[in-house]
Amino acid sequence: MKNSHPKYERTLVLIKPDGIQRSLIGEVIGRYERVGLKLVGIKMIVPTRELIEKHYTLDPEWRVKTGVKTIKGYTDKGLTPPETDPLKITEKILRNLVNYMTKGPVVAMVWQGAHSVEIVRKLTGGTEPLASAQPGTIRGDFTIDSYRMSDQDGRAVRNIVHASGSVKEAADEIAHWFKKEELFNYRLAVDQMLYDVDLDGILE
Ligand code: GDP
Numbered sequence: 001m002k003n004s005h006p007k008y009e010r011t012l013v014l015i016k017p018d019g020i021q022r023s024l025i026g027e028v029i030g031r032y033e034r035v036g037l038k039l040v041g042i043k044m045i046v047p048t049r050e051l052i053e054k055h056y057t058l059d060p061e062w063r064v065k066t067g068v069k070t071i072k073g074y075t076d077k078g079l080t081p082p083e084t085d086p087l088k089i090t091e092k093i094l095r096n097l098v099n100y101m102t103k104g105p106v107v108a109m110v111w112q113g114a115h116s117v118e119i120v121r122k123l124t125g126g127t128e129p130l131a132s133a134q135p136g137t138i139r140g141d142f143t144i145d146s147y148r149m150s151d152q153d154g155r156a157v158r159n160i161v162h163a164s165g166s167v168k169e170a171a172d173e174i175a176h177w178f179k180k181e182e183l184f185n186y187r188l189a190v191d192q193m194l195y196d197v198d199l200d201g202i203l204e
């Protein structure tokens, strides 16, 4: 990357199998595109189990963090978690995620632009469609799932897209899903309106 200006920040988005089956590819892309982000890589793949397992465990802390978060989710609602060991909970979540994410094609994308990680997370919405995804976000507008229902049915929550959670996570995930030559550096006409300090060249 040329420099560390925020306009070069990149993030990974996956349209999950339910997003593809719900015919939401265009809708999802449109939301990230219209805000001013630039698509710098895109491909469709049916992920292997290894690709997905590695994706979720790129952060060595993910297992513990997700297990602890899930247990807290249960206790906050006054419910008893199915396991007290965070790692046992995460094992189940990971198995369900691998099953979900390998069942059909996904669209993997890299979006670039100012604060792209945070902007994409904001447009994507919270992880649980019922409780944390606000109306107006992708997860809030297009799906109705809940942990209560997905846990009861023994599957991953269907939340349409994955989006990197931090700049560090984005860098690791982009390297995991894309080769260097699959990503493109190019200028868009709109970049001038978003980033140029002096808007010279508009008046004839
Ligand atoms: P995301 O970045 O918004 O997808 O959320 P996380 O990185 O925290 O979690 C990754 C995935 O793990 C989610 O998409 C869910 O499938 C699953 N997950 C996370 N937290 C919970 C939880 O509290 N309960 C259950 N059942 N699954 C969870």
Ligand code: MG
Residues within 6 Å of the ligand: 163, 164, 165
């Ligand atoms: Mg995450």
